Amino acid sequence: MEDKVLRKLFLGFIHIHILHHAKEHPIFGVWMLEELKEHGYNISSGTLYPILHSMESDGLLIREDRNVEGKIRKYYTTTEKGNLILIEARKKAYELFKEIKD
Numbered sequence: 001m002e003d004k005v006l007r008k009l010f011l012g013f014i015h016i017h018i019l020h021h022a023k024e025h026p027i028f029g030v031w032m033l034e035e036l037k038e039h040g041y042n043i044s045s046g047t048l049y050p051i052l053h054s055m056e057s058d059g060l061l062i063r064e065d066r067n068v069e070g071k072i073r074k075y076y077t078t079t080e081k082g083n084l085i086l087i088e089a090r091k092k093a094y095e096l097f098k099e100i101k102d
């Protein structure tokens, strides 16, 4: 129960992380999994990949397939629309943080 609630909550945070990093440089799945792990989010590729796909179809990320040593790797970059969402989310996250930090 508690787990389910936390997972829902963290999904939002994960979306924000993705938009933030994909804005700085193109990201790919394995890189993003490692980054999230460093922040304490232990999610599987089975969870992350559908998130990346849905963010792509929502127009928040744009995908570029690159050939890396004979294998196709999908890179994602934040779009202009994704950036607007990120700006809004950052404001909201900051407001919330100020209110609950103590």
Ligand SMILES: [Zn+2]
Pocket: 017, 021, 035, 036, 039
């Ligand atoms: Zn991060």
